Amino acid sequence: xxxERLKTxxxxxxxxxxxxxxxxxxxxxxxxxLEEDEMIDFVSSAITMKGTLSEKVxxxxxxxxxxxxxxxxxxxxxxxxxxxxxxxxxxxxxxFPYREDLLAAIHEHQILVIEGETGSGKTTQIPxxxxxxxxxxxxxxxTQPRRVAAMSVAARVAQEMSVKLGNEVGYSIRFEDCTSExxxxxYMTDGMLLREFLTExxxxxxxxxxxxxxxxxxxxxxxxxGLIKDIARFRPDLKVLVASATLDTERFSCFFDxxxxxxxxxxxxxxxxxxxxxxxxxxxxxxxxxVLQIHITQSPGDILVFLTGQEEIEACCEMLQERCRxxxxxxxxxxxxxxxxxxxxxxQAKIFSPTPPGARKVVVAxxxxxxxxxxxxxxxxxxxxxxxxxxxxxxxGMESLIVTPCSRASANQxxxxxxxxxxxxxxxxYTAWAFKHEMEETTVPEIQRTNxxxxxxxxxxxxxxxxxxxxxxxxxPHETLVLALEQLYALGALNHLGELTKLGRRMAELPVxxxxxxxxxxxxxxxxxxxxxxxxxxxxxxxxxxxxxxDKVVHADNARMNFVVPGGDHLVLLNVYTQxxxxxxxxxxxxxxxxxxxxxxxxxxxxxxxxxxxxxxVVSSQGDSVPIRKAVTAGYFYHTARLSKGGYKxxxxxxxxxxxxxxxxFEEQPRWLIYHELVFTTKEFMRQVIEIExxxxxxxxxxxxxxxxxxDSSNKKMPRKQGKTKEELG
Ligand code: CDP
Ligand code: MG
Numbered sequence: 001x002x003x004e005r006l007k008t009x010x011x012x013x014x015x016x017x018x019x020x021x022x023x024x025x026x027x028x029x030x031x032x033x034l035e036e037d038e039m040i041d042f043v044s045s046a047i048t049m050k051g052t053l054s055e056k057v058x059x060x061x062x063x064x065x066x067x068x069x070x071x072x073x074x075x076x077x078x079x080x081x082x083x084x085x086x087x088x089x090x091x092x093x094x095x096f097p098y099r100e101d102l103l104a105a106i107h108e109h110q111i112l113v114i115e116g117e118t119g120s121g122k123t124t125q126i127p128x129x130x131x132x133x134x135x136x137x138x139x140x141x142x143t144q145p146r147r148v149a150a151m152s153v154a155a156r157v158a159q160e161m162s163v164k165l166g167n168e169v170g171y172s173i174r175f176e177d178c179t180s181e182x183x184x185x186x187y188m189t190d191g192m193l194l195r196e197f198l199t200e201x202x203x204x205x206x207x208x209x210x211x212x213x214x215x216x217x218x219x220x221x222x223x224x225x226g227l228i229k230d231i232a233r234f235r236p237d238l239k240v241l242v243a244s245a246t247l248d249t250e251r252f253s254c255f256f257d258x259x260x261x262x263x264x265x266x267x268x269x270x271x272x273x274x275x276x277x278x279x280x281x282x283x284x285x286x287x288x289x290x291v292l293q294i295h296i297t298q299s300p301g302d303i304l305v306f307l308t309g310q311e312e313i314e315a316c317c318e319m320l321q322e323r324c325r326x327x328x329x330x331x332x333x334x335x336x337x338x339x340x341x342x343x344x345x346x347x348q349a350k351i352f353s354p355t356p357p358g359a360r361k362v363v364v365a366x367x368x369x370x371x372x373x374x375x376x377x378x379x380x381x382x383x384x385x386x387x388x389x390x391x392x393x394x395x396x397g398m399e400s401l402i403v404t405p406c407s408r409a410s411a412n413q414x415x416x417x418x419x420x421x422x423x424x425x426x427x428x429x430y431t432a433w434a435f436k437h438e439m440e441e442t443t444v445p446e447i448q449r450t451n452x453x454x455x456x457x458x459x460x461x462x463x464x465x466x467x468x469x470x471x472x473x474x475x476x477p478h479e480t481l482v483l484a485l486e487q488l489y490a491l492g493a494l495n496h497l498g499e500l501t502k503l504g505r506r507m508a509e510l511p512v513x514x515x516x517x518x519x520x521x522x523x524x525x526x527x528x529x530x531x532x533x534x535x536x537x538x539x540x541x542x543x544x545x546x547x548x549x550x551d552k553v554v555h556a557d558n559a560r561m562n563f564v565v566p567g568g569d570h571l572v573l574l575n576v577y578t579q580x581x582x583x584x585x586x587x588x589x590x591x592x593x594x595x596x597x598x599x600x601x602x603x604x605x606x607x608x609x610x611x612x613x614x615x616x617x618v619v620s621s622q623g624d625s626v627p628i629r630k631a632v633t634a635g636y637f638y639h640t641a642r643l644s645k646g647g648y649k650x651x652x653x654x655x656x657x658x659x660x661x662x663x664x665x666f667e668e669q670p671r672w673l674i675y676h677e678l679v680f681t682t683k684e685f686m687r688q689v690i691e692i693e694x695x696x697x698x699x700x701x702x703x704x705x706x707x708x709x710x711x712d713s714s715n716k717k718m719p720r721k722q723g724k725t726k727e728e729l730g
Contacts, residue, residue: 086160093121094267102126102262103133110232111240111256113214115249116264118413119374119420122243123153123212127185128161130208131168138207139183143190145218147173148341149372152348154178154187174511175540175603190220194227194455195511197462202231208239213372215247217445217474223455226471227462229256245371247409247442255473271381271419275432283384284312286429288319290382291362292327294427295334301379301422302361304369306414308388308403310544313338313364318550320362333359339373340366342544344595351375367406370413374420381418381426383411385434389443392450394479396653397487397638399451400680407443408435447476452484453514457493460500461508487638490704491518506614510607512536519635520607521616522700526631528621529611531574535628537604538573539676539688544596545576546662552591559591564664567625568673568690570632572664577604633692634700636674641686642694643671648686651697651709660685 090096095116105112116122127140144150154171163169170179172188179186190211196203203209211224225242232240242252242259246266253261280286287305294303307313320336337351355361355377363375367387387406392399406414411428418424428435459467467481488494491514493504500508507517516536523532538545548556563579565571580586580597587594611618621627633640641648647658657678659666663686665673672694675686694710 083162090121090125090160093125094119095121095125095264098262098264099125099129102264103129105260105262106130106239106241109260110236110238111229111242111259113249113252113256113259113261114241114243114264115246115261116243117266117268118245118371118416120264120266122264123149124157124160126210126241126243127208128157131185137184139205140185140208140210141193141203141206142185142187142210142212143193143221143224144187144372145190145213145216145221146341146368146372147189148339148343148348148368149213150187150189151178152352152373155349156352157185157187175599175606190218190224194220194223194458197227198458198508201462202235203228203238207237208241210241210243212243214242214244214252215371217443217447219446219450219452219455222445222447222473223459225255225473229471245413247413251473268416269419269421269423271415271424271426273415273426273428275428275435276430279431279434280384280429283386283429284316284319287316287364287382287384288323290427290429291320291334292323292331294380294382295360295362296331298380298425300360301424302355302363302375302377303380303382304375304378304417305362305364305382306367306369306384306387307364308386309366310340310342313340313366316364320364335359335361337361337363338365339363339369341368367410367414369417370410375417377421378417379422379424381414381424382429383414383426384429385411385439390446390450392480394477394483396650396655397451397483398650398653398655398678400678400684402680405430405434405439407440409442411435411439445474447472447474448480450480452476452480453487456481456484457488457500457504457508457514460488460494460498461505465498488514490638490701491515491635493518509614510610512540512607515635515638516540517635519631521614522634523628523631524616526621526627526634527619528624528627528631529616529618530620531628532631533604533607533611533618534574534577534600535570535632536607537600538577539570540603541596541600544593545573545600547587547591547593556591559589562590565625566691567629568670569664569688570676570690571625571628573688574628629690629692630696630700632690633674633696636676637697637701637704639675639678639686640692640697641673641675643669648673651705655684657684657686659689660687663687663689665689665691 095102102114114122114126123142123144127142130137130140142153144153150171150173154169155165158165158167158169161169165171166178166180167182169185170177170183170187172179172186172192174189174191193203193209209228211221211228214221214225228240232238240256242256244252249261249263253259276286284307287307291303291305305316307316317336317338320334324331324334324336333356335355339348339351351363351365351373352375361377363369363378365373369375385405386403387410388401389404390399391402391404415426415428418426430438456467459470464470467485468478485494485498488504489496489498491503491507493501493507493514495501503518503521506521507514510517510520512520516539520529520532520536523529546556546560548560563572563575565575576592577597577600580590580592584594586592587597608618638652640651641657642651644656647656649656657675659669659673660679668691670691672692673686673689674692676688677686679685679687697705697710698707
């Protein structure tokens with residue numbers, strides 16, 4: 001049915017006359033609909049629009065063409081031209097007319113809340129205004145909730161200031177520091193600034209701190225609010241700017257003792273919003289069809305699609321490319337570009353490059369493009385209405401990433417992306433009813449739906465002992481806080497009075513989660529730090545090691561099988577790392593993602609560099625997997641599951657979980673295992689699992705496990721796929 005529709009669409013694209021007639025009809029229908037304020041089902045009927053955009057888009061197009069040209073041929077005059085045009089863009093931003101007023105307000109108030117529509121220039125311009133107006137100041141730090149945003153914004157600002165990235169302007173994200181002695185303007189993730197409190201509790205090297213994208217309310221941003229409000233009291237010279245999209249600014253002002261709000265008047269063109277008549281069964285497919293329909297029937301302007309994560313985005317891009325190939329020269333060129341956090345930076349940069357004349361760009365993004373990144377030229381937005389959200393069960397301590405409907409506030413931000421350069425359209429792949437009744441008003445702040453172990457450890461290391469009375473903008477649920485304290489106690493990071501232990505202090509030195517930290521520290525005792533560091537690095541690159549293209553699934557799976565070693569996924573990852581050469585060729589042949597491997601190497605180098613600080617000697621277990629698995633157990637004993645009828649049950653909470661089909665232990669189903677993380681897709685899957693012996697639990701966490709709960713009462717009833725475990729044999 002979809003195919004049929006596409007064919008019709010492409011045919012009508014060829015037959016101009018027919019198409020014009022069709023357009024006329026559609027236009028009438030469209031107007032009628034507008035009059036009646038009725039929602040249209042655009043997925044099943046190609047819509048056309050009034051052609052009023054070409055002028056505006058045309059001029060942007062011209063400008064972008066100029067900058068593209070100069071980029072390709074950087075002769076002196078061209079470079080000048082590029083610089084000039086960039087300065088023109090800067091002057092055209094909504095924030096520009098308010099430059100002096102803004103600087104005056106910053107001068108006058110210590111804490112200022114700045115509110116402005118996304119794309120108005122807050123992130124890129126305010127720091128530049130500050131450096132230009134008071135040269136010789138100390139550092140300006142600007143936090144971003146996302147890595148990608150920190151990197152791309154720093155690159156953009158370096159370009160605008162004509163400096164090399166990493167010199168005057170730099171960025172700092174976990175495991176990657178692109179700054180130098182010369183750096184005055186530093187973009188960084190909120191998590192990195194938080195870690196800087198460990199080395200510099202009063203942030204003495206900063207004269208201005210900008211907490212940007214405050215409306216995102218990430219866990220780290222929320223903690224920064226409390227800490228920065230505190231240090232601002234005894235550092236009157238520190239300027240604090242809280243920048244936010246047009247959401248919630250009154251609350252920020254209220255939290256910061258009635259700090260004034262500086263509003264940058266928005267400049268937004270109207271955006272027409274369309275809903276589907278019925279819910280979409282397959283929103284990915286609906287996205288693809290919608291993109292092609294817009295491409296074929298609508299006037300120029302780029303498209304932005306919001307999906308929930310890398311896998312979906314890659315699938316969508318592949319589907320789009322495949323269908324475009326099939327339609328061939330019948331349609332104009334469609335430039336398909338993905339953007340998500342793990343995308344390598346050279347690929348990320350592509351979304352900002354101008355669309356070639358005559359072509360149309362479609363950017364398929366996670367909600368990073370909601371407010372953190374602004375892509376010029378977007379006229380159409382496709383919003384399936386979902387996002388991936390962390391959720392946390394404070395009773396069981398389980399964290400999972402779940403695809404959930406986004407909030408109305410998010411949906412409205414997404415729609416707003418269509419109206420930056422001209423009037424735009426937003427196609428919502430859900431019903432108007434769902435928008436009104438099934439979506440939450442706003443997104444729940446992350447602090448209320450995540451594990452707090454990491455943050456509690458950090459606050460404890462900063463000497464903040466009374467967490468119940470910490471100045472939270474929205475306090476986390478009491479149980480979550482208590483559970484975090486309990487877990488840290490079980491890991492040995494806190495003593496029974498809730499004070500930081502020596503082990504806890506060392507754990508906090510590593511920029512990783514407490515469990516991973518503990519695993520690394522435990523490797524010292526088990527004399528396998530060499531291997532455990534590698535495993536930690538491989539685990540932190542996010543399941544993107546193995547490459548599994550759709551058309552070569554069998555080859556990819558075979559290649560993966562070659563790496564399988566007994567014991568579990570952690571050891572498989574170790575094996576991949578040990579075998580891998582530095583060559584792209586090797587990675588290609590073995591279906592390994594070269595970039596992920598490179599990143600794993602970087603992460604490993606950084607971690608190894610920190611081993612001196614925490615006094616861990618790097619030694620190898622010489623091929624014995626038992627110490628390695630014991631070290632993993634020492635960090636992750638919370639994540640123990642035991643084989644039971646039809647699946648696994650977690651030891652402490654008896655929750656049913658399953659081994660992920662991609663796991664090397666999927667067939668084997670050992671009796672006891674430890675999982676690295678839990679993801680909920682069709683059911684609760686354990687990702688990255690390792691086989692253990694139950695006795696080890698008593699060895700690594702005697703205060704947490706009692707031998708009674710590790711007894712196998714169901715021994716005889718259980719169907720066994722495999723012979724005896726090592727435990728039984730030994
Ligand atoms: O922070 P806010 O959303 O207010 O805006 P911004 O990120 O400072 O963006 C201002 C302008 O800079 C936008 O119109 C973007 O077109 C441009 N920009 C860019 O071209 N490349 C980037 N990496 C970031 C921003
Ligand atoms: Mg911004």
